[in-house]
Every structure is written in C-alpha cells, then in structure tokens.
Amino acid sequence: MEQISQVDVEARVERFRQECRHAGLSLTHQREIIFRALVEMHGHPSPESIYGEVKRQIPAISLATVYKNLKTFIDHGLTREVSLHHGALRVETNSAPHHHFVCVRCKEIFDIEEELLAPVELRRKLPEGFSLQRYSVEFQGLCRSCGEPSS
Amino acid sequence: MEQISQVDVEARVERFRQECRHAGLSLTHQREIIFRALVEMHGHPSPESIYGEVKRQIPAISLATVYKNLKTFIDHGLTREVSLHHGALRVETNSAPHHHFVCVRCKEIFDIEEELLAPVELRRKLPEGFSLQRYSVEFQGLCRSCGEPSS
DNA sequence: TGCTCCATTGATAACTGTTATCGAACGCGA
C-alpha cells in the first residue's frame, strides 16, 4: 500500500490527457486536478474525500463538479468503481452459497451456482492478521438481454 | 431461477422461528410476514420491493418496520446482503487488476494483488447469452484490527 | 488572435434511500 511514484502519476496523467482528447472531452483545469488527486490518493476514496483533496487546490470547486467528472471518468474507463452494486441495499433470497454475475449495462445481478466453479486457490497466504470467513466471485459482463445485437 | 417450493418455504420459516426464539427476538406477525415474503421472492429484492409485497398482507405496515427487520435478519444471519459495500460510491486508485478483501465488521476494503490467486476455473460454461468481460474475487472476513482479541 | 459554439462549471434545489425519534401497541415470561 505504498505511495505511487511521481513518475507513475505523470504517466497516468499523460495517458489521461490523451484519452480525453481521443474521447472528445475538454481538458479543463478542474478535470485534470480531480484526476490527479484520484491517482495520488490510495485505497478506495469516496467522492467526498476526493472533493476535500481537490478543494485544497481549487477552493471554489463544486462538489457537483467532482461527481460529474468521476462519472465521466468511469464512463470512459479512466477509473473503475469498486462495486457495480453500491447503490441500494439488496438482500439474498437464495440461501445456498453462490456467486454473482453482474451486467455492466443494466446492473442486474444473476446468481451463479457455486459448483459451476472450481474452488478458488490461493498461491500464498493472505496477509498476516486477516482471517477469511468466505469468498465469492463476481463476474462482470453483458447479460443475455444487454448482449443482444438488437439492443 | 424457478420458484422455491412451498415445502422449502415452510422449512425456512420454521427454522426462522427457532432462530428467533434462540436469539431472544420476539416473534411478531410483521416479522414473520416479512421473512416469508423474502423467502418467497426470488433474486435480490430491495427493501422497497419487499415492502410492496408485505403490504399486500399487512396494508398498515410501515416501511421503517421492513428496514428494521431486514437489518435484524442480516445481523442474525437469517439472510445476507448481496454486497457488503452497497453504501456510497468508491473509486479505485489501483489501476492494476486485483481482488478485494472486505472486513465484515468495519467494512474496510483491502486490495489483494491478482497474482496471489490462481486463475479461477469454470467447470462448465456460463449460461447461454452471457458474455464475460472480467471477474474479481471478494474475500470476506476480519481485518487485522478487527480480528485482534483486544477489540 | 479573436470569435463562436458547445461542453463544462458552480450554486443550489430536489430526490432517493435510509435511519432516528417517540409515543402506542404487543409478545412473552411470571
């Protein structure tokens, strides 16, 4: 969990500029500062915490701008959200162990029966101090309806 | 995704009653109807949709009651939430592919480097029509700080 | 360089999902 090197930051920012140009996105000051903050932070920051960081450089920036840009970044694959189903609470009705397939377009969740998968194998142990209770695999892709050429 | 059989429903409701007694939870009418609705639904219902279902049998029920009971059910392991990190948006700063370890107590998310894991193997193909783009494994358990006996 | 157009910004209202509060009602053991 060490700090990302300055060289890597610059490389990612440069790639970011290219992607923006390529995608027809304006290269605004706010946009770049937000992206840079994101790359320089570590872990899994919330929009609020990115806002806090960016505000130190652009005190007048609006939280809405941060939200809008994060959404833009995600839409263009410049970053990823930790979880596709972060929105609202959903509960399981299937009490048997199983995995999930989440459609990246419609966000619907499909159960994948456990035995479809060979047991997951760790090559080494988890970091010291972490005790594992269970795991499940999340598959991402297009579901039947969203994958149809007609859509 | 076929309907759960009536026999299975009754079995789960009966187990539910036992668990409630065992946990010192009152067996209220609302509680049982909510649990029954949950078991009879399929997929990954939202509190709102369970509320809609329950309301057909107890028109005067409050949405808050549904929320409170779902939380109780989850706390007692009577059902599970689909995702431990459904709350707020979080974005990745780590652009390399990786997996996640989520602490069931503090909900913190830790990155697990991809190569710690042997590639996941499917025993059979995914159901027809699903196209896979990527997958990641979510490990659940206690993190270093939450697993300490001192806590 | 200056101009024009459209994307983006900032401020803020609105919205959604969820939780807190509190008096009334009810399950449960005595």
Next chain:
DNA sequence: TCGCGTTCGATAACAGTTATCAATGGAGCA
C-alpha cells in the same frame, strides 16, 4: 392476567447523489 421490554407505525431528519440553469471557458476555425 399483569407488567416489562421489544417492536411497531408515523414521520422527521439525514446522507449521498443528481438535476437545473445561468455563467464561464476550452477548442476549432476564420
């Protein structure tokens, strides 16, 4: 049946997120 502590229902409050809209400012072109 009684009494206590849990749960319920109604609703206010809250957090996170999105929509709205006038003002601003990139980016291509004359």
